Amino acid sequence: MQPSRSSTRQSTPESRQLRRVALSGLLGTAVEFYDFLVYGTVAALVFGDLFFPGADPAVGTIAAFGTFAAGYVARPLGGIVFGHFGDRLGRKSMMLLTMVLMGCGSFLIGLLPTYDAIGVWAPVLLVTLRVVQGVAIGGEWGGATLMVVEHAERTQGSRRGLWSSSTQLGAPLGAVLSAGVVTLVSGLPDEQFRSWGWRVPFLLSLLLLAVGMFVRLKVAESPLFERAAERGERAPSGRPPILEVLRRPGPVLRAACVGIGAFTAQSLLTGFMISYAVGHGYSRPQVLTAVTVASAVALFVLPAASALSDRVGRRPVVLAGAIASAALAFPVLALVDSGSPGLLILALALGHGVAQSTMYGPLGALLTEMFGTRVRYTGASLGYQAATLVGAGFSPLVATSLVASSGGSGTPVSLLLCGGAAITALTVWRLRETRGDALEAPTPRTVASGV
Template sequence: MTHPPAGQKSSEAGPAEGSGQLRRVALSGLLGTTIEFYDFLVYGTVAALVFGDLFFPDADPAVGTVAAFGTFAAGYVARPIGGIVFGHFGDRIGRKSMMLLTMVLMGAGSFLIGLLPTYDAIGFWAPVLLVLLRVVQGIAIGGEWGGATLMVAEHAGDRPRGLWTTFTQVGAPLGAVLSTGVVALVSTMPDDDFRAWGWRVPFLLSFLLLGAGLYIRLKVTESPLFASLSQRREHARMPLLEVLRAPRPVLLASAVGIGPFTAQALMTSFMISYAVGEGYTRSQVLTGVTVASCVALVVLPCANLLSDRFGRRPLVLAGALLSAATAFPVFALVDSHRPGLLILACVIGHGIAQSVMYGPLGALFSEMFSTRVRYTGASLGYQTATLLGAGFSPLIASGLLTTYDSSNAVALLLTAGGVITALAVWRVKETNARDLAVQAAPLASSTTSVSSAPSAPSAPSAPSARGEST
């Protein structure tokens, strides 16, 4: 990574912490995001398999699946709310305390879903409680990513942030590997047993993961940049208002994230439902998703290392264009009804294209906002992208499939997500050489090109109430 020029540091910088504490923070971020995404993604997998029948029995199978994905969307609708709430207190009180709270909420919500009676037992209240617990999960994960990622980025100082934020970014595919692996294991049970109680096992296991995650998180120290801000009493009074006074950064962050999250949703939760409907067995589809997630565990750190060297924008742009270009071939592979080609489709669409887009987002979003509003700005941009890109894309895809009876319509949706990300990231100024202790630099104009060399940071400016100047 290119280091900021001499004299660029401000008094807010100075995390002269040893590598031991940074490694502990990175491990905390890895475990935390893995656990949170395990809890969150287990729902999507199980919803695609049995929730339509267990919680919406009066609907026909197609409508039941859409209704189950409706609760899936409820979790995503809650994510921007979680980003705002936890972002506010994370920018006012501290990153660490919010990280602990998000983990407790997510673990408790997942565990209670595992205990939830179905429609046959309590009728109308079953889907109501399911949606309520899904909203709790959405609020929790809405605050999790921002806190975990910013803790790592702000502890890293002038070390390569792309490399270190990889630890939080790989939490998503690692959580997917764990969730799909556990569901694949229990789904080998006889179908009656799986529907009666087997589906509960992945949710109940979250209680054990919660204990391990809390143990690690209690040992990390507060972000040095936030601690310095607290000493000077320069907190933002209303971080959300300060971000919205100059909304361009958060709007661009939201648009940049649409492609990665559209690909994530269509190639995981929707793909499970679609491929099973095409005649694949549950184990074949879950194997494809698991293999793709394992590939992502390799691709993500490679993409982030390259983003430290060449910039965040070229990597995100390359992933977006690859996702758009391969959308129709990917669904053609799935429609071949050959298990090997299904796995290949998942690897291309999710393991490679989506991962190249997604990997640099942790560092990129952290670098787009100043310390006083970083938690709110980064979380709001990220979680709004999940709502727009992932929250509703399974619903839209199901509707397109029902209307046109062709996977080409779904492939077009995947292509659109990649194009939106490509256009948005073109408008963002390169950030990988930026000093997080300095006021964020202006965004690029429409004439800014994607360069292989990172731009030099702008000179420090006077403290501003805005997250980023325009």
Template sequence: MQPSRTPTRQPSPETRQLRRVALSGLLGTAVEFYDFLVYGTVAALVFGELFFPEADPAVGTVAAFGTFAAGYVARPLGGILFGHFGDRVGRKSMMLLTMVLMGCGSFLIGLLPTYDTIGVWAPVLLVALRVVQGVAIGGEWGGATLMVVEHAERTQGSRRGLWSGFTQLGAPLGSVLSAGVVTLVSALPDDQFRSWGWRVPFLLSVVLLAVGLFVRLKVAESPLFAEARHEPPARPPVVEVLRRPKPVLLAAGVGIGAFTAQSLLTGFMISYAVDHGGYSRPQVLTAVTAASCAALLVLPAASALSDRVGRRPVVLAGAIASAALAFPVLALVDSGSPGLLVLALVLGHGLAQSTMYGPLGALFTEMFGTRVRYTGASLGYQAATLVGAGFSPLIASGLLASSGSGGTPVALLLCAGAAITALTVWRLRETRADALESPASRTTTLEGSPR
């Protein structure tokens, strides 16, 4: 007699679809962040001299990061635009459109003539394409995150943080990809890197775009949106959201610390460590890559932990860690030791920043109702990136150029961002136990006092 075999339990169709959506969110967001972060990395290395050659070197760096900020200014506009159609037409179609815009904008940056070839049109076109990137990524995160969390609500409602963490992983994964590619091309001789090597990471976007679109075409529309689409809000979603702006303002405040740390300890840190710390480009890019690899471990752990203890305690712990580590991190960077540079970025970005950032996907989704969720979550998230990530490199560059006081201004900015996040978390109500409501429910879910 043959021993009986226990039949293998097959996942339900809903679970299989959730896994596909989570993979789509991870890969798609990684592609988007790769495109966006490649710009920040290359801007720190060569854009000042290639597109603003008549400026003083310090002013050239500020001008290069000014175009970086232009992308962030456009992000809230993208959140409004794609949020409107995402709440009216559907999440999936907007996810596909944002990816195409992002990939094409990045590819065209790789083809741009420099200032020596077409004069002032070079920086003008650079800023224009950067704005296209900003508009695209302004709508990307909201669609990808909402798709995952709204699918998870039906089968894994108590683990929304864990599943949203897959989309959040796109940021460090995109950073690893961008830093890895730029590290390879920056190893070229300086003349080759400045003439054509810097273009390679942008041109590779076509390959990543093809992979992302292939995955996203296979996912199904959000089931919550499918139910809600027959009862759209009476007013445009942005009007509905801004009639009660408190949730958007709270979301923006919560995210400022994470995005300030992300921007200062990745793109800006490359310029700072090379110019002020005496490191080589490969040394700094290696440290950024190591920090992003650490984030790949810390971020999902923080996301999953928020399902158990709540979103607020995890984000608050990350903010406190970011403030406490700010001055030690900059001291390690200023030491001139490549090993201590790696340790600094792993602590500041891989640990503290990732702890703040991990729960944001689930938290922002839970703060808004289905009918306006795409618009509300996108506006809050992109407003945080505008304030926290868009202008912090510009402010840091200006302070360093005027004061020459080492890493103190950078550390103070990190502390300021963390303080804003901590104070805002104190005003939040815990949302991890809230159900994502039916179509006829409220447009926001943050009424009431913190608990």
């Protein structure tokens, strides 16, 4: 009996390499989101007291989230730096470097002395490590996503969205892991959690780093980059790729605006929601359980949305997610304010697990398709990281300030969710569909509709 064409295709070296690249991307973004979400969770619980003592509790939380934002401020710089060398030298070497910097930065945070031990140097070192993490993560997503999509182009071109979801899945996977680990250590007596328990999730990031590096070292360079280099179409050595991208800034600006809704929802419904819900009477385990369940829901919704975008297009799927996020913004906060742990789980499952994941799933394929091979690393990374800066970096800080000034009302949070979703929806409405575009065009693409 002759083997089927599909089974033959699955056994080819290219298909095996694609699966390895997809696993590498998944592990890389899982490390990324584990590190950042562990920080956001612990910052909401204890960093205000440990690194910014003597302040009003609300002010301490704002300061802790300000440090959280510092990592996001550094992300666009990382996108530019690693994108520059990734477009010139290749994707793989940059992926290895970003993963090492991310994992080591998180591990060192777990070793930091607190304010009581070294005074003002404690928050200074914390901010420094956050910036190092931010620079590394700024280059991680672009390299991991491009490797998957560019490898998939050869054998799975019509399923780029589904394969790119492997890197997007790192977000909920990292959230599940971080929430699970923090849930375990937060069950310790308060004194033990504040003295050493909070360090454990950061120190464990070294295990994720080891596994990720083991897989990533076995990954081959992007075939599209290699072919572009052979044809002399990679970024020229005499001119930084960022200049070529910014010479026509439209795609980068649109890429940033497309992602703002997803990152605003992600940040507000994970890290910020922990401090908000605890302040409204929920216990830490109850809130962390809700975040874990919502992230588990996302593990199913995210690849489903990405696969759907391969069939109906990127635009309608992202637009549907943005509309759902805006429609659920006020109901989600009403469910959280109810005081019921069951309704809290439902709220985060709907807002984060379903609506946010629908927006976020196709993002990797969409942003990759907006740029040509010679500047794709720089362009996609810069657009993505600018979206994280605006959507995720500042929204917890703004939300904490607004909630404090409004007497604890969740209305400002709902308005921020609606605002982010509206930016995404309006931008996607103006884009043309990119699902069927070939990836080997050397120059940035024009993606506004009607242009």
